Amino acid sequence: MALNKIQLLVLLCAAIEIFAGGRGTTPLIKNVQKGGVHFEGPHWAEDENALYWVDIQAQKTYRLDWASGNITSKTIEYGPVSLVVRVKDYPKLLLISARSELYFMPWDGPEGDSSLRLLSVVDLGLPDNRFNDGKVDAKGRLWAGTMGKETDGEVDLDQGSLYLVTQENHLHPKVVLKPVSVSNGIAWTADNKYMFYIDTPTRNIDVFNFDLETGSIRNRRTLFSFQANNITGLPDGMTIDTDGNLWIACFNGGQVIKIDSRAGKLLEQHKLPASKVTSVMWGGSDYSTLFVTTSKVGLNSIQLTQEPEAGSLYAIENTGCKGLPQNQFVFTNADKY
Template sequence: MSSVKVECVVKASAVIGEGPVWEESQQHLLFVDIAGQKIQRWDSVTNHTQSVETDDMVAFVVPRKSGGYVAGVGRSIVAVDWSTQKLTSLVDVDEDKPNNRFNDAKVDPIGRLFAGTMGREVRPTVVEKQQGSLFSVTSDLTVTKHLDQVDISNGLDWSLDQKTFFYIDSLSRTVDAFDYDSDTGSISNRRVIYRMEDGEGFPDGMTIDAEGRLWVACYNGGRVINIDPITGVRLQTVSLPVTKITSCCFGGVDYSDLYVTSASLGLNETEIKHQPLAGGVFRVTGLGVKGLPSNSFSG
């Protein structure tokens, strides 16, 4: 077993750091601070972080095939021009639910963007339940709703053969799977593949590795767990020095590093004293596995 090492690479002190995405061409890590309302880009070569401010909560950012990025700001999917820091709205969702906001999102291997919503936080840890939905957006900006009555739409990814879609609705404390039709983008046959154990907290963001296993960020659990989606068995636990772990992605040379985001939201003074790195971005090395490149939105 290789020796696993955890280091904080970006001392971001994010309120809700989220949505890490590795940009191979630039060796950049993209991530957002949802409540801090900014998109951030960390250069792993220079160790420099740049940011673009948004005018509402920003839940995700992903590369776009035509250049730049798209992000989820409030209930809008917006185009992001990094050089001018200009945001242009492309499409809105949940028009009938003005208090909703986007949460986690990911692009499938075909280039469709899957993005979910949730009710906005009434207080730091309280959300109105069953307000959210899961949508997909195609290259021509056609929006399809796949699920509704979601509490907190969160982590998502696809199996290596693209026949299974993995999905997390955090408050259910389960990781679910659906059959996936990559031709149409439709999902069906929902089932639970992993139920969180005591102490593991709430499942948040997740990513898949090159062996088809899932790595799930555990909010209030202080760890990332590695599960086999076929057997439902937890294979490995990576402990981190902060409790509010939000998401993860593979990156770095050969995609052999796991990048993990975290939050400082709702921590009291004593907790912050014990977790000075809360809201930071961590790099986990020595896991002995590799991830896969992220997909770019085709729109």
């Protein structure tokens, strides 16, 4: 299979490092896509060998074909789109959020909002609320949270909720956590005994005991505090690797950090040329590529000059770690719903 330009550059950098006497352990950061406003929500679709992600402010969903390097996009005119996951057994059929609603969207369908099929509506009576982050568990259920009104970077606190959305309850999604201010990163251990969760303004990564069969969480406690560990910025998106370590985007912190999910210990810090790091997700042919989204929202003209690549999608290679396949939303006959 022919390699695209992104993959060739990564291999070339690795070869140069080895030739220079390195041991191939220095992470390599590649800018995959520039020009975004507020990139978020990366989701790897293994059966498509493709990455999906969104631009919240620009109201776009993107798709990167990893084999060819080709990037395409679709605009969602209805409102901010912040969440995108694949629907299981239906290639290129996505579940996306727009405002406080969830829709099915076929990637190869017609342009514009005419291809959207409404699945769920939440936070009724709160017109300024919108969905933010979301992930699918091993049973194919969507865990997705909302946030309150945002004005000049400040969010109305305690206005959102964390929802559990299934085929059975999609008309009335279950509230599993309330109140929430800015619902963000979610991850599970490989044995599905623990779920990690971020409500961004708390500056904490919390952990729950998780029951996969019932989809219930209990015994919430703080695993890692940004304040206690002197980490700059706010915790945003999050993912987990095969060793059970968490990788967390630091919004206004300009880095991705790696922490031990058992001891809550800071293990690594990976700097990026953008301060507003929004989310992370493993992908690539062997799940060794860490995709990182960033934003330029709120940066002034001086800061934009200092951070010309803000609002980009990055790929970090050679971390020595790998991720796990991402779960996909389960919905029988989703193509006919």
